[in-house]
Each structure stands twice: as structure tokens, then as C-alpha cells.
Amino acid sequence: MTDRPIKVLIAKPGLDGHDRGAKVLARGLRDEGFEVVYTGLRQTPEMVATAALQEDVDVVGLSILSGAHMTLVPRICALLTAEGLDDVMVVVGGIIPDDDAAELREAGVSGIFGPGTTIAEVAGYLRANARPRA
Amino acid sequence: MGASGVQTPDPAERARELTDAATTGDRRALARLLTAIENRSAVAEAALRRLYPMAGAAHLVGITGAPGAGKSTLVAALIAEARKAGRSVGVVAVDPSSPITGGALLGDRVRMQAYASDRDVFIRSMASRGHAGGLASTSAAAASVLDACGFDLVLLETVGTGQSEVEVAAAADTTVVLEAPEMGDEIQAIKAGLLEVADIVVVNKGDRPGAQRTASQLRAMLVAVARVGAADRAHHGPAGSTVAGSGAAGSVAAGSEVVDRAASPAPAPDPRPRPKQPEVLVTTATTGGGIPELLASLDRHRAAGRDSSVAAARLARAEAQVWAILEDRMRAELSGPERRAGTEAVLRAVADHELDPFAAVDRLLGSLRG
């Protein structure tokens, strides 16, 4: 059998302007052996959910710097659940205050990565916690 | 999280569930089927067996060309145009996997974001992975799943470098080769290889200077290639297989010599398919310029070629799929628990020069029969 890389969607929902960080993460995870679907800037929650569904990803990674995480992330988690994708792991990168983090975990987020997190740390977390689909 | 929610132990049963759901509009089931295909799991084989009779109605279009030529942008423009006509569109966009890490960056969706809420558009990115048997059977299988699920138009995007364009041609009814202007003369050699598989050549970035000039150069080049092809056919007479693109277009380098031979007396007619005479179009994918013409050209190719070149492409695809499966099966048989020791002994004997590779194959085939 061939090995099955973990497939990760990297999306940047919301209206903030540049996606340098998300691109660096996407390339970094590629170099760590992940299959990374990169969807770019200004994703609506619906776009993220559709991409996650069609691509059948194991992980959805959301990069949010705009501060809009409390509106965007729970909405995306709800859409994923509505699509029957509650087995998809959701991780969030950005500046997330502790109180918000607790609420996001409640909404279904597994991992939250602050600004200092290295790509190796993210990769290690995903390898330990996500499993590729059969 | 991670593994598939319901663990159905029997692959045939799981395949039945997924195919029944996918062919009646369940997009998540379709996505999971495509994953099974990528993983080449037992579910994939059982599913493909069920789906194959339902496929065959879609127009399968391969889109290939150098990175940055505008393939993904063109796919997005074609989706928009096809949707205007009420046709549903499935897309498979293949990007290379790193042979070292196995990772891949699949970025084609970035250009295809406008269809998130349109259920008649389904876009799937795939890493090429390093399968024995290659891209051919995986992307052909993915395309036929979309076909069986009722998509009218199935677009298959692949980077055209080396082998992949031949593979894309083998998986498609119609192959579009994309060029961009001002790419310079140094890539003429690559173009010759790419052009051999083209049914339609598109010069994209028509808004850039040099687009029309590039199109004229390509037209001139294609006339030369077709002439060589015709002479080649005349010289060799009726022979050879019809496998995708092989020989039919000849090589540009051999041009002058072969053209001279064409002056000799007329030989018997050649039953092989005519060499392709691709149309050359200019598009501006970013604005949609030339896209209605491209879609019309695709439709024409399909309609005109239903009995000839599309039929040949379909035969070539059947051939590629069957041979790939045969190779996989033989490998699996020969390295399975029953035969592995024997196979390894034969391989070692070849390595030690105690057995020649031909005798080794005789023995391995013998062991399969026995």
C-alpha cells in the first residue's frame, strides 16, 4: 500500500488584506510531507466548507488575523457539521485571547496556534492528532 | 476525527453505499470516492466496477501546459461559460507531489472560487503521488467517477512537463495545450512534444503583446508537423498501433528528410487515424476573451471526432487503463504471500547475473500460470 499523506486545507477567511503568512504555512506543510490545498484570500465560510467537502480534507486550517475569528470560526464549524464533515479536524492560527480560545474549542476547534508557532510545531501537532482518510 | 466515520469492513459494501449515494447527488460521497481512488483502496476497485457502465456520456477535456500559462484561470473561465449553457462541470486539477517528502501544494482552486454555492460545479485537487502505474489510471479513474455522477463536462488540469501531457491525453477525449506568449524560442522543443498530444492549441494571455504572433508561429509549426506526419504514414504504410499520440505526428527534427520522401510514388492508403490538425485559438482567460470560441471548438472536436479521433482516444484510454490494472495485478500476485519468496529469488538471481531478465520473466509468468 502507498502511504497516504494527511490532506490539509489552508484558508484565509475574512477580509484582511494579505496572505503571506498563510502561504508560508502552506509551503512549509508541503515540505513537511502534507498535501496542502491552498485556497487564498477572502474566503467566505461557505467557500471554506465547500472546499473542505469537495477536497475531502482531513484538516481545515484557518488563518485569521483580522480579529473576526469569533464570527467566522463558529460559522465554519457549523457549516462543516451541517455538511456531515464533523470528522474533519479544525485548527486556527492567529491572535486568539484565552477566553475566545475556550469558546472556539467549544465550537469544535482542536488546535489553536499563536503567532510564535513554528511550522514544525504545527506539523508535529497534525501528525499526532490527524489521521488520513482510508 | 481522521478515519472514516462508519467502519464498514467489507469494501464491496462500502463501495455500493458510496456509489449509490454519489450517483444520486451526494457530493460528500463523491468526494470520498475520489479519495478512495487516490488511495487505490479496495473500495476504489469495487466502486469503479459499479460506476464504469454509468460513465461515458461526459465530454472529458484535458488541459495541459507550462506552469503559469493560465490553465487554472482558463478552467474557471470555461466553468463560467459552460454554466451559462446550463452544463454541469467537474474538475480534477493535478499538481505534482514532491518525490522526496511526498508533500504537495495544490493551489489551483485559488482561481476557481466563484462556484462555492453552485452544486453543479465540483472541483477536486489531486496530488500526483508516486504511484507505479502513474497518473494515468488515477486521473482517468477520477474523471470517470465524475462522468458516472452525471457531470456534462469534465476538465482535467495537469502541468505539461515530461510524461504528464501524454497521460492527460490518454485520459481525455479532447486535449487542449495551453501556451502563453513571449515564452521565448527556447521552449520550442517542449512545445513540439506537447503539440503532439494537442487537439486544440490555445495561446492564452491574449492581452499581452506577442499573442497573435505566437499563434501564427504555432500555426506554421503545426502545418509542418502535420506534413511530416502524413509523409511518415505514407512511408511506413499500414502498421503500428493507435496508442495515444504515438508516432502519428512524427518529430519536427526529422522534418526535412521525411518531407523529401513524401515525393515518392503514392503508397497504399493508411488505415491509421489522421495526424491531428489542431486548431489554434487565442484567449484571455482573466477577462473571458475567446472563451465562447474555445467552448465551441471543444464541442466541434467532440462532435466531429465522435467516430474517429475521440473514438481513438477512448480506445487508447481503455488500453492504458487495462494495461495499468494488469501490471498492478501481476505485481500484487507476484509479491503476495504465496509467491513473494519465489519472486525475490528470481530477482536476486537476475541481480547476480545467474539468470537473464527475459528468462526471469518467463519464470514469473510460468509461476502465475501454475
Ligand SMILES: Nc1nc2c(ncn2[C@@H]2O[C@H](COP(=O)(O)OP(=O)(O)O)[C@@H](O)[C@H]2O)c(=O)[nH]1
Ligand atoms: N495577463 C493575463 N494574465 C493571465 C491570463 N490568464 C491567467 N493569467 C495570470 O497568469 C498567472 C498564472 O495563472 P494560473 O491560472 O494559475 O496558471 P497555471 O499555473 O497554468 O494554472 C496568474 O497570475 C493569472 O492571473 C490572461 O489571459 N492574461
Ligand SMILES: [Mg+2]
Ligand atoms: Mg494551475
